[in-house]
Amino acid sequence: MGPDFICIGGQRCGTTWLYHALRCAPAVWTPPVKELHHFDVGAQGVEVWPYRYRRHLRSRAAHYAGRLAGRRDAIVDPLWDARYFLGRRSDDWYAALFARARARGQVAGEITPAYSILPEATVARVAARFPDAKILLILRDPLARAWSNAMREPGLDPRDEQAVIAHLRSPGCVARSDWPAIVARWRRHFPRSRMLLAAFEQIREDRRAFLARIGAFLGAPIPDPGVERDRRKTGASTWRRGPPPAHVVEAVRDIYDPIAEASAELMREARAEVRIKP
Numbered sequence: 001m002g003p004d005f006i007c008i009g010g011q012r013c014g015t016t017w018l019y020h021a022l023r024c025a026p027a028v029w030t031p032p033v034k035e036l037h038h039f040d041v042g043a044q045g046v047e048v049w050p051y052r053y054r055r056h057l058r059s060r061a062a063h064y065a066g067r068l069a070g071r072r073d074a075i076v077d078p079l080w081d082a083r084y085f086l087g088r089r090s091d092d093w094y095a096a097l098f099a100r101a102r103a104r105g106q107v108a109g110e111i112t113p114a115y116s117i118l119p120e121a122t123v124a125r126v127a128a129r130f131p132d133a134k135i136l137l138i139l140r141d142p143l144a145r146a147w148s149n150a151m152r153e154p155g156l157d158p159r160d161e162q163a164v165i166a167h168l169r170s171p172g173c174v175a176r177s178d179w180p181a182i183v184a185r186w187r188r189h190f191p192r193s194r195m196l197l198a199a200f201e202q203i204r205e206d207r208r209a210f211l212a213r214i215g216a217f218l219g220a221p222i223p224d225p226g227v228e229r230d231r232r233k234t235g236a237s238t239w240r241r242g243p244p245p246a247h248v249v250e251a252v253r254d255i256y257d258p259i260a261e262a263s264a265e266l267m268r269e270a271r272a273e274v275r276i277k278p
Contacts, residue, residue, distance in 0.1 A: 002095035005109030005134040009116035012148040013138040024225035029101035107220040127189035140200035142177035143256040197270040216274040
């Protein structure tokens with residue numbers, strides 16, 4: 001059966017906030033690890049998986065230690081962890097990760113922003129194996145998204161403006177902001193009725209309306225958990241959380257202005273009323 005929904009991003013578009021909100025919704029289930037990276041690992045090469053495996057194992061171990069220490073928010077699920085860490089990776093293995101939650105009647109899904117830039121063949125594979133999955137994509141101003149990514153890119157010194165500009169102009173960074181290309185690629189394989197666009201800015205403006213929009217699409221209520229957007233320290237200074245300086249904007253305007261213009265209709269769709277067909 002597999003997941004009821006897959007959130008494919010975008011990167012730096014509030015997916016961590018959404019993950020924690022969904023974890024608080026009784027009718028919805030998401031994995032104990034936020035990003036499964038099942039489909040992009042296959043697209044990038046198997047050598048990526050050991051890194052993900054070790055990182056997820058450390059995270060899960062921390063939750064079990066937290067439960068022993070009395071932390072009530074620690075997520076402990078031995079059966080799921082056994083299947084995740086000990087199972088042989090395949091599409092059947094991936095589908096089985098959601099089986100118990102769906103058997104309980106919960107709406108089950110995952111969030112992996114890297115899926116937004118999966119190649120065409122991999123998107124086709126997702127659709128062929130899980131044709132009933134609903135696809136969710138959160139949009140953000142293209143340059144604002146890229147700037148937020150650059151300010152938190154490992155190994156990139158935010159004080160080195162030339163390096164930051166080079167990163168903003170890099171194909172990988174641009175691809176993650178190219179909403180028209182992303183949406184077109186996924187809608188070639190999933191019908192429009194099964195793919196929802198949402199607006200990152202609405203999380204700040206009216207998070208209840210944002211969650212109501214997601215809930216209407218998923219067919220499950222998502223109450224406001226009362227959590228603000230994650231503002232834990234990430235080593236970023238205050239200026240790094242602000243908008244890009246004017247001269248940086250000017251240096252990348254030739255790339256991001258056309259994407260923003262081409263994304264205008266999608267941005268309007270991301271705020272439109274959700275109409276669910278019976």
